[in-house]
Amino acid sequence: MFKKSKGKLRFILLLGILFCFFCLLLVVPCQAQKAPKGKIVVVTAGTFGITGGDCHTASGGSALTFVSLIHDPLVISRPDGRLHPAVAKSWKFSEDAKSLRITIDDRAKFQDGASITAEDVKFSIERAMRQELKYVYGGDLRQKIDRFKILDDHNMIIYFKESYATFFDLHCQYFGVVPKAYVEKVGDAEYAKRPIGAGPFRMLDFKQDVYAEFEAVDNHYRQTPNVKRVRVLCVPEEATILAMLKSGEADVSTAPVSTFMELRYDPNARLVWSKFQSLDSLAFYDLAFPDVRTPFFDVRVRRAASYAINRKAICEKVLHGAAQEWGDILAPYHPGVDPNIPPPAYDPKKAEALLKEAGYPNGIDTTLAAFPTHRLKAQAMASDLAKVGIRTKLIVPEAGIYFRQLREKAFRGLGHHMGPWWAGKTHPGAALQSTMSSKTYWSYVTTPEAEAEQTKLESLTEEKDLAVQARKLSKIYRDSEIRYMLWANHIPFGVSKRVKQWEPNPGWINPGSLDLLQLVD
Amino acid sequence: MKSYILKRLVQAAICLIGVSIVIFFLTHISGDPVLLMVPPEATEKDIEEMRTFLGLNEPLYIQYGKFISRAVQGDFGQSIRWNRPTIELFLERFPNTLLLATAAMVFVVCIGIPVGVISAIKVGKWFDSIGKVFALLGQATPVFWVGIMFILIFAVQLKLLPTSGVGGWRNVIMPAITLGWFFTAALTRISRSAMLDVIDREYIKMERIMGISELRVIGKYALKNAFIPILTLGAVNFVILLNGAIVTEMVFNWPGVGRLIVDGIFTRDFPVVQTCVLIASSFYIFMNLFVDILYAYIDPRIRYQ
Numbered sequence: 001m002f003k004k005s006k007g008k009l010r011f012i013l014l015l016g017i018l019f020c021f022f023c024l025l026l027v028v029p030c031q032a033q034k035a036p037k038g039k040i041v042v043v044t045a046g047t048f049g050i051t052g053g054d055c056h057t058a059s060g061g062s063a064l065t066f067v068s069l070i071h072d073p074l075v076i077s078r079p080d081g082r083l084h085p086a087v088a089k090s091w092k093f094s095e096d097a098k099s100l101r102i103t104i105d106d107r108a109k110f111q112d113g114a115s116i117t118a119e120d121v122k123f124s125i126e127r128a129m130r131q132e133l134k135y136v137y138g139g140d141l142r143q144k145i146d147r148f149k150i151l152d153d154h155n156m157i158i159y160f161k162e163s164y165a166t167f168f169d170l171h172c173q174y175f176g177v178v179p180k181a182y183v184e185k186v187g188d189a190e191y192a193k194r195p196i197g198a199g200p201f202r203m204l205d206f207k208q209d210v211y212a213e214f215e216a217v218d219n220h221y222r223q224t225p226n227v228k229r230v231r232v233l234c235v236p237e238e239a240t241i242l243a244m245l246k247s248g249e250a251d252v253s254t255a256p257v258s259t260f261m262e263l264r265y266d267p268n269a270r271l272v273w274s275k276f277q278s279l280d281s282l283a284f285y286d287l288a289f290p291d292v293r294t295p296f297f298d299v300r301v302r303r304a305a306s307y308a309i310n311r312k313a314i315c316e317k318v319l320h321g322a323a324q325e326w327g328d329i330l331a332p333y334h335p336g337v338d339p340n341i342p343p344p345a346y347d348p349k350k351a352e353a354l355l356k357e358a359g360y361p362n363g364i365d366t367t368l369a370a371f372p373t374h375r376l377k378a379q380a381m382a383s384d385l386a387k388v389g390i391r392t393k394l395i396v397p398e399a400g401i402y403f404r405q406l407r408e409k410a411f412r413g414l415g416h417h418m419g420p421w422w423a424g425k426t427h428p429g430a431a432l433q434s435t436m437s438s439k440t441y442w443s444y445v446t447t448p449e450a451e452a453e454q455t456k457l458e459s460l461t462e463e464k465d466l467a468v469q470a471r472k473l474s475k476i477y478r479d480s481e482i483r484y485m486l487w488a489n490h491i492p493f494g495v496s497k498r499v500k501q502w503e504p505n506p507g508w509i510n511p512g513s514l515d516l517l518q519l520v521d
Numbered sequence: 522m523k524s525y526i527l528k529r530l531v532q533a534a535i536c537l538i539g540v541s542i543v544i545f546f547l548t549h550i551s552g553d554p555v556l557l558m559v560p561p562e563a564t565e566k567d568i569e570e571m572r573t574f575l576g577l578n579e580p581l582y583i584q585y586g587k588f589i590s591r592a593v594q595g596d597f598g599q600s601i602r603w604n605r606p607t608i609e610l611f612l613e614r615f616p617n618t619l620l621l622a623t624a625a626m627v628f629v630v631c632i633g634i635p636v637g638v639i640s641a642i643k644v645g646k647w648f649d650s651i652g653k654v655f656a657l658l659g660q661a662t663p664v665f666w667v668g669i670m671f672i673l674i675f676a677v678q679l680k681l682l683p684t685s686g687v688g689g690w691r692n693v694i695m696p697a698i699t700l701g702w703f704f705t706a707a708l709t710r711i712s713r714s715a716m717l718d719v720i721d722r723e724y725i726k727m728e729r730i731m732g733i734s735e736l737r738v739i740g741k742y743a744l745k746n747a748f749i750p751i752l753t754l755g756a757v758n759f760v761i762l763l764n765g766a767i768v769t770e771m772v773f774n775w776p777g778v779g780r781l782i783v784d785g786i787f788t789r790d791f792p793v794v795q796t797c798v799l800i801a802s803s804f805y806i807f808m809n810l811f812v813d814i815l816y817a818y819i820d821p822r823i824r825y826q
Contacts, residue, residue, distance in 0.1 A: 047784050051603045059558050059602065131574050132604065136560050139567030208603060208610065209784060210776040233686065235774045236783070243672045243684045400552025400789055407556060421561050434561035442561040
């Protein structure tokens with residue numbers, strides 16, 4: 001009798017364990033594949049910067065948001081400031097960075113269910129190179145891509161004409177892998193209207209520079225989004241964006257530069273930051289014209305100008321914390337960065353003494369050029385400079401004219417200069433390219449030594465080597481004193497109280513990584 | 522009459538050619554679109570390649586010749602930014618502008634005329650004083666300020682209306698009132714002065730002596746005669762509303778032609794700006810042509826001058 005009941009007890013216990021085991025089997029996948037829910041409204045300023053949903057027409061700016069929703073690049077930038085596998089599961093550069101072997105994730109699929117193959121990747125890169133599509137880095141690809149070797153469906157080698165270690169960094173934001181068969185079937189114009197990508201959201205509806213509607217892809221190979229629907233609106237007026245954030249009509253938005261402080265005390269919204277977007281510097285445009293000697297050819301006068309500027313006060317009082325003093329040419333997400341390098345000091349007395357020592361006891365008259373959206377910063381700088389005797393005439397042309405004058409080297413005297421454009425690029429070679437290379441008009445003034453080291457930096461792939469070379473370049477640049485660092489710019493985003501968790505990618509000027517956003521339950 | 526119309530048509534065509542030249546050269550001297558399209562890392566080679574591809578390295582008069590020869594065939598070119606025909610972009614946005622202008626016109630007519638008429642009837646009384654203040658405020662306050670104040674009060678504070686964008690009828694209310702605000706004030710003034718001019722006439726006095734009710738005198742005899750300047754101003758205002766909604770469209774994020782032009786200017790998308798401004802100018806020119814012909818039809822003295 002006792003034996004019988006013991007056996008029964010064991011049987012019941014076994015049944016109970018089996019029941020718990022089956023329950024676990026059911027529950028675990030449910031948690032892993034949590035269904036997306038809820039809807040958010042994302043606001044971007046300016047234009048969408050993309051034709052329809054075609055990533056290979058992305059011209060910059062707001063296209064970041066679009067591309068990151070619909071498309072997946074080979075590797076992806078995330079809020080931790082590092083590159084992670086996306087379509088490419090693994091990759092390996094050759095030692096000279098002239099070829100790149102890629103293994104495609106065999107789980108990676110387009111939104112129509114088709115698997116992504118090496119042919120699709122080759123087609124996508126070749127398509128991005130087509131001039132008529134005007135992909136923002138199309139020129140770079142045309143200049144550097146040599147040929148492709150497809151080993152099998154998931155393995156390929158890309159051969160470059162020259163070292164191209166910055167390939168992933170330049171093509172992880174606006175570039176996406178597109179389905180060859182579908183694009184060839186429907187054509188470019190139709191593809192822009194009804195795009196299929198490998199990203200975590202599919203596009204449902206679109207009106208150029210007005211709105212776009214997206215829906216989460218269930219069981220996405222990389223990251224199933226937490227939010228079911230995303231509506232992206234293009235709103236040009238800053239006051240309207242602010243009103244939308246305050247009234248709860250927008251959930252995520254680039255906060256208006258002039259009014260973001262208001263959100264600090266708003267019960268309906270909060271601020272989050274995309275830190276270290278770019279570096280502002282004090283440039284001496286005269287140095288680009290060695291035949292015309294001006295006071296700025298004397299390093300003491302240049303130092304005086306740097307000592308005159310109260311960076312801390314400008315960051316706190318004029319920029320309200322949207323910038324911080326910074327002394328390195330590298331951002332915190334770059335290998336080799338030294339956060340202990342102090343920003344150039346503020347010492348107006350020393351500035352006056354240096355001017356006197358250089359032979360200018362009565363000060364000097366010059367010009368100070370700035371981009372229109374940076375007028376306030378430039379005005380504050382001009383005021384500081386005037387206090388020590390560097391009297392500047394402020395030149396703030398309209399954006400298009402500014403670019404033209406910069407390219408034609410029409411500016412003289414001083415400049416509030418934008419750059420390097422870190423923009424979240426993790427390879428320091430990619431992040432410093434626009435500032436160090438004399439081939440780009442943004443650099444305005446550079447030194448042969450810095451340029452040679454930059455070329456070397458661009459060919460490195462190993463993090464350890466990158467750190468050493470980047471640090472070396474940073475020192476060369478600081479020692480050259482052709483420019484002085486001012487401050488690192490941060491981008492404020494307004495987020496509604498409906499959003500529980502969202503972190504922007506560091507250095508990105510527009511909202512990204514929206515697949516990771518979580519709403520309040 | 523035929524020769525008069527022909528003469529007017531030739532004048533309109535010359536005017537359009539003049540406008541196209543001015544628009545073309547003004548937009549092209551304003552800057553280089555390529556520099557706004559390429560990234561900071563772009564080399565001189567990239568920039569030159571893109572300029573050649575877009576045909577911007579050709580002399581301006583050749584670029585203009587190509588533009589005008591295509592335009593007369595109805596092809597206004599492709600947007601530099603969006604690789605789409607500019608006329609397609611214009612037509613996509615025009616219904617929104619038309620809706621906004623019509624809604625604003627309804628507001629202008631429904632408020633401007635009654636306030637002006639009642640002010641004239643009650644001249645010197647409190648209603649007239651309020652009407653005059655209303656007209657003065659309407660013409661003195663800037664449109665963008667009115668728009669932002671409306672958003673702050675009705676959308677952010679009271680949460681009665683959406684802040685911006687298109688959608689349902691609630692989205693139209695604030696932009697329509699903002700856009701119509703200035704013109705309502707103008708119509709109030711013109712209605713008031715036109716009515717004041719009419720109600721002192723002998724035939725109105727005669728109607729009153731004959732014992733006809735005041736409502737009938739005002740509604741049937743006075744208003745009918747005061748309507749000519751009101752109608753003229755109203756028609757002209759409608760065209761201005763169609764073409765002049767830029768600020769309102771920007772503040773309320775209304776996706777109309779005005780916003781398209783502003784975006785085109787900022788991005789140096791020459792074909793888009795040229796197309797929109799040329800069509801807007803055509804509206805003016807043809808509206809004037811239509812009015813001229815109508816006047817000539819009504820008043821024979823004009824066509825014999």
